[in-house]
Amino acid sequence: MSFLSNLLSARADRTVGLLAEFSNPGDLVHAVEEARRRGYARLDTFTPFPVHGMDAAMGLGPSKLGYLVIGGGLLGCALAFLMQWWMGAVDYPINISNKPFFAIEPSIPIAFELTVLFSALTAVGGMFALNGLPKPYDPLFHSERFGRASDDGFFLHIAAADANYDAAATSALLRDLGALHVEYVDHEGVYDVTDAGDLHRIEPGAPAAPPDARPAAPPPPPRPR
Numbered sequence: 001m002s003f004l005s006n007l008l009s010a011r012a013d014r015t016v017g018l019l020a021e022f023s024n025p026g027d028l029v030h031a032v033e034e035a036r037r038r039g040y041a042r043l044d045t046f047t048p049f050p051v052h053g054m055d056a057a058m059g060l061g062p063s064k065l066g067y068l069v070i071g072g073g074l075l076g077c078a079l080a081f082l083m084q085w086w087m088g089a090v091d092y093p094i095n096i097s098n099k100p101f102f103a104i105e106p107s108i109p110i111a112f113e114l115t116v117l118f119s120a121l122t123a124v125g126g127m128f129a130l131n132g133l134p135k136p137y138d139p140l141f142h143s144e145r146f147g148r149a150s151d152d153g154f155f156l157h158i159a160a161a162d163a164n165y166d167a168a169a170t171s172a173l174l175r176d177l178g179a180l181h182v183e184y185v186d187h188e189g190v191y192d193v194t195d196a197g198d199l200h201r202i203e204p205g206a207p208a209a210p211p212d213a214r215p216a217a218p219p220p221p222p223r224p225r
Contacts, residue, residue, distance in 0.1 A: 014042070015139050016186045017160040018170055018193065019146065020179035021153055025051040028154040031177040032057040035158065038173065042159040046140075046149040065126050072122025073115045080114035081107055142190045143183060144204075160186075168197030 022028040028045060035043055036059060045054060081104075088094075089101035128134070140146050140157070149155050156179075158170055171182045171193040184191040184199050191199035 012138055012187070013161070014159055015044075015157060017042075017162070017165065017184070018158045018167070018174065019140065019143055019183055019185050020156045020158075020174040020177075021145055021148075021181045022156065022178060023154070023180055025054075025154055027178045028156060029053055029057045031156050031174065031179070034177055035156070035173070039164045040158055040162055040170075042162040042165075044157045044159075046146070046153075046155040046157070048148075048150055048152060048154075051154075063130075065123065065130060068126040069119050069123050072126075073119035076114040076116075076118025077111050079118075080111040084110060139185050139187050142188075142204075143185055144190075145181065145183070146185075166197070167193060167199070168195065171195075171197065 020031070022031060025047060028047065029051060032043065032045060032054070036057070043058070045051075045058065047054070084107045085102045093101045095101075145153065146155065147153075156174070158165060158174075164170075167184065171184075172195065174182050182193050183202065184193050188201075189204070190202045192202055193199060
């Protein structure tokens with residue numbers, strides 16, 4: 001249990017850091033590209049739907065899931081042939097019309113079924129494992145704004161463990177890139193970040209600031225008649 005507890009704690013520590021909200025996916029992609037250009041490597045994004053170009057902006061390579069699925073399928077196929085050989089030729093051989101106890105041809109249907117079964121189970125299990133699911137706890141859950149990541153919010157997270165992380169400089173960079181709101185999230189709660197990098201705790205249930213604090217553009221002047 002201590003190993004599992006340490007593993008979950010270490011995984012949760014990855015999301016201790018700054019959480020910035022952006023108004024649209026285009027601003028978020030630009031912010032990710034600029035943050036990586038400045039040397040930030042430990043960052044992640046959260047959006048309500050897949051954003052085209054985000055994988056390239058984050059520098060993500062091809063998914064490892066395909067390799068896991070191929071391995072699971074090959075394992076299922078091998079186990080199918082091994083099982084049929086063992087049952088038909090070793091453990092309980094029965095002579096039926098002098099047919100061989102084991103042959104490749106009649107074993108193919110079972111091999112096909114187990115290949116599909118193991119591939120499907122590996123795909124589901126690998127997806128959960130690679131995404132770090134299930135996740136009953138995460139420091140980001142302290143943020144009330146973060147709940148909008150499944151609705152209409154676009155978030156960029158930069159971990160405090162990043163080599164280039166500095167509360168004041170990183171938060172200033174995020175604001176310069178167009179962030180509507182920047183807050184610091186850890187295991188204790190959520191904090192507003194001042195320009196100097198000071199943290200001020202946001203109490204749970206406190207009224208949230210409007211998502212876009214920028215002043216509205218003035219109305220256009222009336223057209224002359």
